[in-house]
Amino acid sequence: MSSKTLRAIEREVIACTKCRELRRYCAQVAQTKKRAHRDSTYWGKPVPGFGDPQARVLLVGLAPGAHGSNRTGRVFTGDASGQFLFPALHRAGFANQATVRDVNDGLELDDCYITAALRCAPPQNKPSPAQLHRCFPYLVREFAALDRLRIVIGLGAIGTKAAIEALESDGYTLATKGWRFGHGAELAATKGKRGITLIASFHPSRQNTNTGKLTRAMFDAIFTRATNILRTAPSRTSV
Numbered sequence: 705m706s707s708k709t710l711r712a713i714e715r716e717v718i719a720c721t722k723c724r725e726l727r728r729y730c731a732q733v734a735q736t737k738k739r740a741h742r743d744s745t746y747w748g749k750p751v752p753g754f755g756d757p758q759a760r761v762l763l764v765g766l767a768p769g770a771h772g773s774n775r776t777g778r779v780f781t782g783d784a785s786g787q788f789l790f791p792a793l794h795r796a797g798f799a800n801q802a803t804v805r806d807v808n809d810g811l812e813l814d815d816c817y818i819t820a821a822l823r824c825a826p827p828q829n830k831p832s833p834a835q836l837h838r839c840f841p842y843l844v845r846e847f848a849a850l851d852r853l854r855i856v857i858g859l860g861a862i863g864t865k866a867a868i869e870a871l872e873s874d875g876y877t878l879a880t881k882g883w884r885f886g887h888g889a890e891l892a893a894t895k896g897k898r899g900i901t902l903i904a905s906f907h908p909s910r911q912n913t914n915t916g917k918l919t920r921a922m923f924d925a926i927f928t929r930a931t932n933i934l935r936t937a938p939s940r941t942s943v
Contacts, residue, residue, distance in 0.1 A: 761853075766859070
């Protein structure tokens, strides 16, 4: 059922026209292109989530890059953020390869699913609250469909905030009073007997990785922590 539901959400995301200003912007970018990608055919549509429907780990990012996944059609593919993210996922055992180019490069995720707070590339990479609000129901439905979740990793402050709100909308209780976003900060989310650990991370954007705010060791530590938590969680076949 997870696969069927996620495919339905994927179709709805791709066909979405809720934010007409973003649809115009993404179409314009796809038409004008970037000099380095002038021979590429841009995706130019909303970008759906991607990964293992049975995942116990969910990553929530910010939004597609104008010349990244707005070009390739797959989340975190085609820009510097993905070049930092996927090698880390490969080192942690969540991806079958470290290098990614496009949707036909053979990438597969294991026990991991990646999505974003916003599905269209926003101008200057700055989504408005209204745009995030319109996109939010897709995220909530993904959380509900991924019924084996044990770990949620928020990439950046906006991705983490969206993840917290999605968990709350899905009926989870989180002790957020006094909690602040920071790299490695954690929150426990509970719903009945079920528990999910939210881990915050700095976003693997170029402005963070090029300045040393986010290093390879810091990013690897997030996935090491996730792996350690999964070792004590029920197995994938028994959840």
